[in-house]
Amino acid sequence: MSTGDRFQPVPEDHFTFGLWTFGNPGRDPFGDPVRPLPNLESIKRWLGILAEIGAYGVNLHDNDLVPFDASAAERDRIVAEFKKALKDTGLKVPMATTNLFSHPIFKDGAFTSNDPKVRAFALHKTMRAIDLGVELGAQVYVFWGGREGTEVDASKDPVTALKRYRECINFLCEYCIDNGYQIKFALEAKPNEPRGDIFLATTGAMLAFIYTLDHPDMVGLNPEVAHEHMAGLNFSHAVAQALEAGKLFHIDLNAQKLCRFDQDLRFGSEDLKGAFFLVKLLEDYNWPGMRHFDAHAYRTEDLDGVRDFCLGCMRTYKILKEKVRQFHEDEEIQAILRELNAGDEPLETRMAQYSRANATYLRDQFGYSDVADRATRGLGYERLDQLVIELLLGVRGS
Ligand code: GCO
Ligand code: MN
Ligand code: MN
Secondary structure (H helix, E strand, O other), X not given: OOOOOOOOOOHHHOEEEEHHHHOOOOOEOOEOOOOOOOOHHHHHHHHHHHHXXXXXXXXXXXXXXXXXXXXXXXXXXXXXXXXXXXHHHOOEOOEXXXXXXXXXXXXXXXXXXXXXXXXXXXXXXXXXXXXXXXXXXXXXXXXXXOOOEEOOHHHOOHHHHHHHHHHHHHHHHHHXXXXXXXXXXXXXXXXXXXXXXXXXXXXXXXXXXXXXXXXHHHEEEOOEHHHHHHOOOOHHHHHHHHHHOOOEOOOEEOXXXXXXXXXXXXXXXXXXXXXXXXHHHHHHOOOOOOEEEXXXXXXXXOHHHHHHHHHHHHHHHHHHHHXXXXXXXXXXXXXXXXXXXXXXXXXXXXXXXXXXXXXXXXXXXXXHHHHHHHHXXXXXXXXXXXXXXXXXXXXXXX
């Protein structure tokens, strides 16, 4: 590790990785694992590596650490060893979640399954996983309903499915309140994969759902770059909506080509300009949450490649943060932005608040002649965007 490198990650950057990210063995629907399956020993080794390369912490699903069928004694032994490794490395566990998708029991959903026994088992498993998260110090609990969906629309009434989803989240909020847990919930949307269609497919849909819950104050969002890009959407816009609503509780950073299968690529490795505007949004608004990477190394990589992948995610974030600083210090860019945002105070005051007088002014006195020049005036966005491109390509700024 070169010292004095300003892009070297440090714990204060608050970078986190899921155990399932660096532990990903490179299995895909067409091919077997290319790297060893993770176990407690490899997890402990990775904690050491992550601490060495400057990460802040790790996040986990219950079964990333404790096998599905572990006995109570085994669970306690594993958790104790994991906690010791956390202590030795100084890494934290800011977020935890439940695996409600791998086991065949969840093949037709967990909280939205038609089968009450499956829904009850999903609650049982989630309560235990929340206990584990709280024990490890997690402040955010993520819900990703990967199996909450359909291929066969005849099989599930989508309105009933949403009611069941709501009932489960409400139940689990009460569970946390009843136990005095301070943990907050963050819901993660995805349009499809592994289901043909997943309910509440976008961050915006998830946000609307939150306000129908019994405790909307406890529940926010965990938007993911790849999921919004799979739907062909602008991720920064989704994040901005969550941020503006005070609902950005967590974030899953990665990269993805638009409208493809779930690629989970290294942060910034696709759509560099989109990644820049995402970092700009998070940094401009001093978003206090963890910069969590939910991605995995290419299938071509061995364990050294996985380390390069982890380092790459964090370095690219820091380099883009540096580019954000350059953007704000770039006189030419800032002059264009000042002009674009010059404003018109008297007019904006009239629009800010309805009154009969303001309405009368805007309806009767203000009109097309006041804006006619706007129709033909160029906005200079070609120049502005080119300046951003040149800044990102490293030929502007210092
Ligand atoms: C995916 C999801 C998951 C979740 C994880 C945490 O597409 O597989 O992004 O990685 O984020 O289960 O809830
Ligand atoms: Mn994902
Ligand atoms: Mn995710």
